[in-house]
Amino acid sequence: MSAIETEALRRQYGERAVVDGIDLRVPEGTVHALLGPNGSGKTTTVRMLATLLRPSGGRARVLGHDTVTAARAVRRRIGLVGQFHAVDPLATGRQNLVMFARLNGLAAPAARRRADELLARFDLAEAGDRLVRTYSGGMRRRLDILAGTVVRPEVLFLDEPTTGLDPHSRDDIHRYLAEAVAAGTTVLLTTQYLDEAERLADAVTILDAGRIVATGTLAEIVRTVGVRLEVAVPDEQRAATAAVMVRLGGTPVPHSDSAYTFGAAAPALLTVVRALDAAGVEARDIGRRTGTLDDAFLALTARRSA
Incomplete structure (x- = not known):
């Protein structure tokens, strides 16, 4: 009941x-x-x-x-x-x-x-x-x-x-x-x-x-966000990383001061590594992560007026 x-x-x-x-x-x-x-x-x-x-x-x-x-x-x-x-x-x-x-x-x-x-x-x-x-x-x-x-x-x-x-x-x-x-x-x-x-x-x-x-x-x-790609970079390189990801077709979501996450549609890991390397962007960490409730919340409540 x-x-x-x-x-x-x-x-x-x-x-x-x-x-x-x-x-x-x-x-x-x-x-x-x-x-x-x-x-x-x-x-x-x-x-x-x-x-x-x-x-x-x-x-x-x-x-x-x-x-x-x-x-x-x-x-x-x-x-x-x-x-x-x-x-x-x-x-x-x-x-x-x-x-x-x-x-x-x-x-x-x-x-x-x-x-x-x-x-x-x-x-x-x-x-x-x-x-x-x-x-x-x-x-x-x-x-x-x-x-x-x-x-x-x-x-x-x-x-x-x-x-x-x-x-x-x-x-x-x-x-x-x-x-x-x-x-x-x-x-x-x-x-x-x-x-x-x-x-x-x-x-x-x-x-x-x-x-x-x-x-x-x-x-x-x-499960609505599935496996996500996370890229961590030094603060001063955040803008460059975002630009690289946008050119690759992904839309970055700020995860912390120095990290971005991307949904299931993000490029393959090797593709991102090569793109970052070609752009001269040093990543502190990069890998695929299981989605969390935080990821789902951010994805599902994106401001429609933004």
């Missing part, structure tokens, strides 16, 4: 469609990552699914409940961690968690026990009785995630949950989410960290300009 389903889901502001007719299926007990450039419609999609925005068209269901006609039933079964802090800065960390637990139906003693458990779990016990306004940004973000999951929801929406966290905190959150999924929670995640999607997601949907440009498992998405 699908925990989340959308059919031609659309959200329009004036004449501009921010989300432009997307069809999405997320099976129960899985993690699905929504990826895309800034402004591609990820957050708007999450807000519609979480009943915070009314669709302009199409429909969405969460656990079989329509997000418009049965919004209250949806809200009782979901958790949401948005991009911005939802906790009260004038309350302590412990008070925030107790409040969220009480709002989710826990009795006072159970709410206090749950708050203590979560504060200890994420190394916030010593800060638990401090006002949240004294917390660092990373501490507030961890508290946000705990507040959104203080009572484990059936479906959890996470909108860029680990932005600004250090690697240790991100790792803690990843393990915490894996435990939640193992216990049956379905997760819809938006993230700008592609390695996070690779680590957590069972499937990925890539949005661009409000439309789905690819959806499937990680392996299926990566």
Whole structure:
């Protein structure tokens, strides 16, 4: 059964469609990552699914409940961690968690026990009785995630949950989410960290300009770019390398400060080596590489206005 389903889901502001007719299926007990450039419609999609925005068209269901006609039933079964802090800065960390637990139906003693458990779990016990306004940004973000999951929801929406966290905190959150999924929670995640999607997601949907440009498992998405050619050169020679590749019929994509990648249509390796040598361009490294999610993302979300 699908925990989340959308059919031609659309959200329009004036004449501009921010989300432009997307069809999405997320099976129960899985993690699905929504990826895309800034402004591609990820957050708007999450807000519609979480009943915070009314669709302009199409429909969405969460656990079989329509997000418009049965919004209250949806809200009782979901958790949401948005991009911005939802906790009260004038309350302590412990008070925030107790409040969220009480709002989710826990009795006072159970709410206090749950708050203590979560504060200890994420190394916030010593800060638990401090006002949240004294917390660092990373501490507030961890508290946000705990507040959104203080009572484990059936479906959890996470909108860029680990932005600004250090690697240790991100790792803690990843393990915490894996435990939640193992216990049956379905997760819809938006993230700008592609390695996070690779680590957590069972499937990925890539949005661009409000439309789905690819959806499937990680392996299926990566197969869209296939094997790629990568050429690494000194910084000052990047322009010359690009010029050589364009003459050979390939279109280079900057991969880093000193590397270019080319798709499956790139020239044969020996052809490129000869061309570089003839152009007097010294390559630090050259070879064929298996495509990655980064490669697929860059290829699929190329700016149409560029």
